[in-house]
Amino acid sequence: MNLPHPGLPSFDYIRAQTLEQVVDLLLKHPTDVRLFMGGTDILVQMRDGLLEPKTLVDVKHLPGMTTIEFDPDVGLRLGAATSMNAVAQHQAVVENYPLLAEAANTVASYQLRNRATVGGNLCNASPAADTAPAILVLEASLIAFGPSGERSIPAEKFFLGPGESAFNQGELLTRIDIPLLPKGCHGRYLKLGRNAGGDLALVGVAVLGYPDETVDSDYRFRVALASVAPTPIRALKAEEILAGKSITDETLQQASDAAMDAAEPIDDVRASARYRKAMVRALTRRALSEVWAMLREEN
Amino acid sequence: MATHKISFNVNGIRETAEVPSNMTLLTLLRERLAITGTKRGCDTGECGACTVLMNAEPVNSCLVLAVEIDGTDIVTVEGLAQDGQLDPLQEAFIQHTGVQCGFCTPGILIAARALLDRNSKPSRREIKDALRGNLCRCTGYTRIIDAIQEAAEVGG
Amino acid sequence: MDAVSKSHVFPSPIGESVTRVDALEKVTGEAKFTDDLQFGAGLLYGQVVRSPHPHAIIKRVDVSRALALPGVRAAVTGEDSDDHIGLYLKDRYIFCRDRVRFVGDPVAGVIAVSESIADEACRLVEVEYEVLEPVLDPLQGVQEGAPLLHPDLGEYVVADFIDPKPGTNIANHFKVRKGDVEAAWSKCDVIVECDFRVPHVQHVPLETHVAVARVDQTGKIILWSSSQSPFAQRNLIAEALNMSQSDIRVIAPYVGGGFGSKAGVSVEGTAVVMARKVPGHPVKMRLTREEEFYCAFVRQGLIARTKVGAKSDGEILAMKTEYYWDAGAYTEYGVNITRASGYSSTGPYRIPNVHADSYCVYTNHPVGGPMRGFGMPEIHWGIEQIMDMVADELGMDKVAFRLKNCLRGGDKNVTGMTMHPIGLAECIEKASKAINWGEKAPASAPHKRRGKGLAIMWKAPAMPPNAGSSAWVRFNEDATVSLGIGGQEIGQGSFTVATQMAAATLGVPLDWIHISAPVDTKYSPYEWQTVASRLTWSMGNAIVQAAEDARRQILDIVAAYWDEDPNDLDVKDGQVISFKSENAIPLKDMVVYGLPLPDDQGWHGGPIIGHGNFMPTYITSLDNETGQGQRAVVHYTTGCQAVDLEVDTETGQIHLLRVASAFDVGKAINPDQVRAQMEGGVVQGASTAILECLQLKDGVPQNPSFTDYRIATSVDIPDEIIPIIVEVPQDDGPWGARGVGEHPMVPTAPAIANAVAAALGVRILEMPMTPEKVFLAIQEKLGEA
Numbered sequence A: 001m002n003l004p005h006p007g008l009p010s011f012d013y014i015r016a017q018t019l020e021q022v023v024d025l026l027l028k029h030p031t032d033v034r035l036f037m038g039g040t041d042i043l044v045q046m047r048d049g050l051l052e053p054k055t056l057v058d059v060k061h062l063p064g065m066t067t068i069e070f071d072p073d074v075g076l077r078l079g080a081a082t083s084m085n086a087v088a089q090h091q092a093v094v095e096n097y098p099l100l101a102e103a104a105n106t107v108a109s110y111q112l113r114n115r116a117t118v119g120g121n122l123c124n125a126s127p128a129a130d131t132a133p134a135i136l137v138l139e140a141s142l143i144a145f146g147p148s149g150e151r152s153i154p155a156e157k158f159f160l161g162p163g164e165s166a167f168n169q170g171e172l173l174t175r176i177d178i179p180l181l182p183k184g185c186h187g188r189y190l191k192l193g194r195n196a197g198g199d200l201a202l203v204g205v206a207v208l209g210y211p212d213e214t215v216d217s218d219y220r221f222r223v224a225l226a227s228v229a230p231t232p233i234r235a236l237k238a239e240e241i242l243a244g245k246s247i248t249d250e251t252l253q254q255a256s257d258a259a260m261d262a263a264e265p266i267d268d269v270r271a272s273a274r275y276r277k278a279m280v281r282a283l284t285r286r287a288l289s290e291v292w293a294m295l296r297e298e299n
Numbered sequence B: 001m002a003t004h005k006i007s008f009n010v011n012g013i014r015e016t017a018e019v020p021s022n023m024t025l026l027t028l029l030r031e032r033l034a035i036t037g038t039k040r041g042c043d044t045g046e047c048g049a050c051t052v053l054m055n056a057e058p059v060n061s062c063l064v065l066a067v068e069i070d071g072t073d074i075v076t077v078e079g080l081a082q083d084g085q086l087d088p089l090q091e092a093f094i095q096h097t098g099v100q101c102g103f104c105t106p107g108i109l110i111a112a113r114a115l116l117d118r119n120s121k122p123s124r125r126e127i128k129d130a131l132r133g134n135l136c137r138c139t140g141y142t143r144i145i146d147a148i149q150e151a152a153e154v155g156g
Numbered sequence C: 001m002d003a004v005s006k007s008h009v010f011p012s013p014i015g016e017s018v019t020r021v022d023a024l025e026k027v028t029g030e031a032k033f034t035d036d037l038q039f040g041a042g043l044l045y046g047q048v049v050r051s052p053h054p055h056a057i058i059k060r061v062d063v064s065r066a067l068a069l070p071g072v073r074a075a076v077t078g079e080d081s082d083d084h085i086g087l088y089l090k091d092r093y094i095f096c097r098d099r100v101r102f103v104g105d106p107v108a109g110v111i112a113v114s115e116s117i118a119d120e121a122c123r124l125v126e127v128e129y130e131v132l133e134p135v136l137d138p139l140q141g142v143q144e145g146a147p148l149l150h151p152d153l154g155e156y157v158v159a160d161f162i163d164p165k166p167g168t169n170i171a172n173h174f175k176v177r178k179g180d181v182e183a184a185w186s187k188c189d190v191i192v193e194c195d196f197r198v199p200h201v202q203h204v205p206l207e208t209h210v211a212v213a214r215v216d217q218t219g220k221i222i223l224w225s226s227s228q229s230p231f232a233q234r235n236l237i238a239e240a241l242n243m244s245q246s247d248i249r250v251i252a253p254y255v256g257g258g259f260g261s262k263a264g265v266s267v268e269g270t271a272v273v274m275a276r277k278v279p280g281h282p283v284k285m286r287l288t289r290e291e292e293f294y295c296a297f298v299r300q301g302l303i304a305r306t307k308v309g310a311k312s313d314g315e316i317l318a319m320k321t322e323y324y325w326d327a328g329a330y331t332e333y334g335v336n337i338t339r340a341s342g343y344s345s346t347g348p349y350r351i352p353n354v355h356a357d358s359y360c361v362y363t364n365h366p367v368g369g370p371m372r373g374f375g376m377p378e379i380h381w382g383i384e385q386i387m388d389m390v391a392d393e394l395g396m397d398k399v400a401f402r403l404k405n406c407l408r409g410g411d412k413n414v415t416g417m418t419m420h421p422i423g424l425a426e427c428i429e430k431a432s433k434a435i436n437w438g439e440k441a442p443a444s445a446p447h448k449r450r451g452k453g454l455a456i457m458w459k460a461p462a463m464p465p466n467a468g469s470s471a472w473v474r475f476n477e478d479a480t481v482s483l484g485i486g487g488q489e490i491g492q493g494s495f496t497v498a499t500q501m502a503a504a505t506l507g508v509p510l511d512w513i514h515i516s517a518p519v520d521t522k523y524s525p526y527e528w529q530t531v532a533s534r535l536t537w538s539m540g541n542a543i544v545q546a547a548e549d550a551r552r553q554i555l556d557i558v559a560a561y562w563d564e565d566p567n568d569l570d571v572k573d574g575q576v577i578s579f580k581s582e583n584a585i586p587l588k589d590m591v592v593y594g595l596p597l598p599d600d601q602g603w604h605g606g607p608i609i610g611h612g613n614f615m616p617t618y619i620t621s622l623d624n625e626t627g628q629g630q631r632a633v634v635h636y637t638t639g640c641q642a643v644d645l646e647v648d649t650e651t652g653q654i655h656l657l658r659v660a661s662a663f664d665v666g667k668a669i670n671p672d673q674v675r676a677q678m679e680g681g682v683v684q685g686a687s688t689a690i691l692e693c694l695q696l697k698d699g700v701p702q703n704p705s706f707t708d709y710r711i712a713t714s715v716d717i718p719d720e721i722i723p724i725i726v727e728v729p730q731d732d733g734p735w736g737a738r739g740v741g742e743h744p745m746v747p748t749a750p751a752i753a754n755a756v757a758a759a760l761g762v763r764i765l766e767m768p769m770t771p772e773k774v775f776l777a778i779q780e781k782l783g784e785a
């Protein structure tokens, strides 16, 4: 039996003033200091007794942390502490990266999305993070600030294991940079929960497709999965299949099978591995069909 | 553990408090200020009974630290009625039996107020979606959705 | 008693959908729940050390390190539990003395100045256990040689209609032997046999359990609690602590959802025992959501073995049932669920030959308690599926099959009781029609399958034969009325219905009636418990009597004043009027100060206060061997639900398109509230049917939080719920009313299962019908094909 605390255990709260101060704190107290943005992961974990930091450093008020900027020549720059709602409602996101808005909107509830941040979602590095598959197929970069300044980490290198990410000692996430997307692309994020909305993903599938004459099928697809492996993953084999031969129902099915094979889920209290695998196939198939239909309509 | 001096508005009234770091907004409201309309149903952001407006946006007050509300405006269910006049949502909840045990009601009213403030004519689908973070075990939601739709129609 | 509407109750609020009397308080945040009450600086907090083992002997409890922590005021252990406690079977100590029997069983308690210090202190309490082999399945539990949970079962105090088997884990065995089942099988053209399973689920009231207890310097107790049963709590605690009922006062504010979980005594006992250690200080015990999942009542699990036989013309001849209830560590309440399920084991069917055994089996699982439906949702899960299976075998339409076999007024039921008039057939007809039964409708997409199904139900209030109610009405100077009741408002609308009944009987406007709430055992009239859907009927009768009593006093006084016959007078709209003389006098001129006698002869009358009570007087017992008797229950409420749904064959997700829900409520005192119960019941029923299961592994709940115990949200509800009210009056109900609070969730799960079977040709025999389970069942069927 694992009873949570009836309230939050004690800690000190510090509202960070500068990035350098944060780096300094992280370096000096690597185990006792935790960063805090929306708190929707960390406060729950603290209440559950999983984490007992002595200090929470609130970094969401630092300059740029909640800025959303779109440059038509470069792409989107998303402050790490932008809330799910801010992202999902931002015009530039809705127009240029609807997949990201769709993913953000699947998270929990409206009120939780006012606090939950995209950066927190990624930093928490849960395999079930709903924005992670989107970030993977959008081939975003995570911008970390650390002792030696800024560094860019490609999304596909970011997730190392459940709760583990590629930050070095003393680093924090400040921004997520999303490049301009290929012309004519379309995307979908499909999520399956136990009930019709608001649940954590049993399976999440993001698909981005776009015309690309350099490949045999004339189309490229990027496929990423949540909740079916120790980290969010790209289903590269499926992507290869889709690039390799002309897109037919059969190709879509083969790619979905490949996505299923890429999944290495576990049995847990939420679902069996067997069901999860089958759902990867079903949802991938569905997402691919929908994206393919949109692509065809335009070309 | 350090404490923090904060000042904020609750339902239009200026308040100051000295709060420990680990106090949540929910606990501050209920146990320090005795503003108990806002309810505690889970303390983990799942049930929505603790929903309040923070600078006009709904949040789960069980997952907001009290120290974070320094300088903000908080509105709880007690602040919905203005000058003795019920909010149209409150009227509609009474008329449509949107209430049974009433424990979820404060949080749902706040979530609904926020919905109508950002979308004055929501569809049924949009109402359901806006309420998915507010559990109600009694009503089956139907009448709550009816009430919100009605309030929207009368321009609430 | 003549409770039926008379001419004087005009214009009557009975049958009107008046708005809820508690709604204004509840939408403004004014309504006070237990945790909202303010106790000032003296308030202390209690936290409980709970067993991590499903079954173990307590070897040693050491609270010394906890007591040494600054801020800790006291600690309690099993030694502080006096006597056993329990409703029908006194089988538990408030704090375990020698043995723990489920994960979460209270072992010790700490009282401190803050919740967090109490929490920290609990983690310092040392407990040494000798772990015992647990019983994790009722079928294991009934076997000879299974580990015994309660070696002292034979010594426990038990209600006389409960039959424990000392030396076993069987806390109750209820039997029905009617006709000759074995002989009947050979006459059947179709026989279907099937096992069904129901897992543990929980009530999940939005408000977790909260209790605050204060023991004063003279030893008297005040308990504020979120309770469906303030009087039963007072009584049980008095008995457990060997105190007088008058030295215990229970104050029960609004309840944030109960569904049975707040009936009887649970955390309240721990609060009281802790408060005894710190006289003068209120001690608050409130469960976190996780503790609620671990330690509050659960709905018992069930394994049902069922066999039904019918003739080719559709007539059911025989039914054989074995129920093995996974009753958990203590069955103080569950023993009566076992009994109720036994005497209702046929469902609302006319079956001449019945053989039923219902076993209440101790297991090292969370404590089974009453939950909305009191065993009926669990047993109807199997009954209503097997009836569909029989109809399938017969090639008979399921509506026709039910209409042929369902109970009607005058029929003898399973226990030999003659059924009072019921509108079950009408419910079946109306519910099935509402979803266009028989018409095939297309699914909305190629990968979806559509299906329709229905289920019928019955349920009687399950309670001691002599569970009573009482009420008073008291006039104030302005002729407004204070209405005293001991029944609770737990969301079901009892205060509103009580108000309507009092206003109608007294002849005053509705808004003159004010419920004297919160219920306070020191001032409120006795009420057994707010359970069993019994308030509208039982408390309603008491209210009508009390109001009649007051009304009689008023008419006598005014008649004397006018020198008229009281029979010529009436109270209407707050005035006494005479049909004969056409005299009129406002009530406010006489209800408190009386009236002067002519010629300065003095005064007549006095403050009006009316009293009433009600208790059924006609309940008889059932034969121990056969389960037969004259009248074991007061009445049955019956109904039918019909479901139209779609299943996504690629994911297994069920989408409810329409649910029609028809119940015979006798008389809808407030039709809108009846419909509200039906809607809420459908959604709670659907939620348990599709989503809910407290997953137990080696006795340990695996999903004790909202993250993993999902309940229906606003996006999960049926597209349409069609509530249908049927009214066949109950002879002894106020205006003919009977209860409907629990019933609407009873048939929902089997109705959905039957519709799923119709859609897919696949039967799910174990709840819940999660997408995963449905999907895998489809796969299995494809594999077979």
Ligand SMILES: Cc1cc2nc3c(=O)[nH]c(=O)nc-3n(C[C@H](O)[C@H](O)[C@H](O)COP(=O)(O)OP(=O)(O)OC[C@H]3O[C@@H](n4cnc5c(N)ncnc54)[C@H](O)[C@@H]3O)c2cc1C
Residues within 6 Å of the ligand: A034, A035, A036, A037, A038, A039, A040, A041, A042, A043, A044, A059, A080, A106, A107, A108, A109, A112, A115, A116, A117, A118, A119, A120, A121, A122, A123, A124, A128, A129, A130, A131, A171, A172, A173, A174, A198, A199, A200, A201, B044, B045, B046
């Ligand atoms: C009820 C509920 C429902 C949820 N449902 C979903 C869901 O459907 N889908 C989903 O994906 N998630 C869900 N979550 C999880 C959570 O809300 C999201 O992961 C959220 O995006 C986290 O963001 P945050 O800002 O609240 O994170 P925080 O809790 O503030 O931080 C998360 C982690 O990141 C670290 N961190 C914070 N800031 C930084 C930084 N700048 N640099 C480096 N590390 C940092 C923190 O120390 C912590 O470990 C749910 C949570 C709750 C409570």
Ligand code: FES
Residues within 6 Å of the ligand: B039, B040, B041, B042, B043, B044, B045, B046, B047, B048, B049, B050, B051, B060, B061, B062, B063
């Ligand atoms: S108490 Fe905050 S969401 Fe439940």
Ligand code: FES
Residues within 6 Å of the ligand: B099, B100, B101, B102, B103, B104, B105, B135, B136, B137, B138, B139, C206, C256, C257, C491
């Ligand atoms: S009315 Fe009881 S939880 Fe909503």
